[in-house]
Amino acid sequence: MIAGVMDLLLPFLLLALVAMLGYQTYRQSKRMKQQREAVSSLAPGTRVMLSNGFVATVVSVADTTLDVELAPGVVATVVKQAYGQTLPPETEETAAPLAAEDERPLAGEPDVADPADAGPPTHRVVRDDADRPSDELGAPGPVAGTRPDPADDPRRTDS
Secondary structure, three states, rough: HHHHHHHHHHHHHHHHHHHHHHHHHHHHHHHHHHHHHHHHOOOOOOEEEOOOOOOOEEEEEOOOOOEEEEEEEEEEEHHHEEEEOOOOOOOOOOOOOOOOOOOOOOOOOOOOHHHHHHOOOOOOOOOOOOOOOEEEEEEEEEOOOOOOOOOOOOOOOOO
């Protein structure tokens, strides 16, 4: 009885496996076709997101590469396979303008419009390494928390 059930079940399992593989192939080819159409429709001025997450503007399109502007004046050449998706054009409303409170100076910075009017500096850099041990050449000694290199151990015999 079990052999009869297995004889009937095996063709159904094989048919299900073939159907799943066929569906996966269909979905993959559909996705590749959409990608090819999207890449072929790229034109200068199109905002895109590359597959690595960079947002850029297409400057020029060649056979296998795209020249994209990552920032004003920064143009990079990437292969067309790096294309991820097309983004809507940036407008003044979608651009992130600086808010008025973001334009105030950072804490600790003088509120001076002209650096010539700033006067003398109000801080100085102090180097406090005089108490660190050093060798006879004046090089600093070992830093606390580090271990010596085992290769420099004079007791090693496997040189």
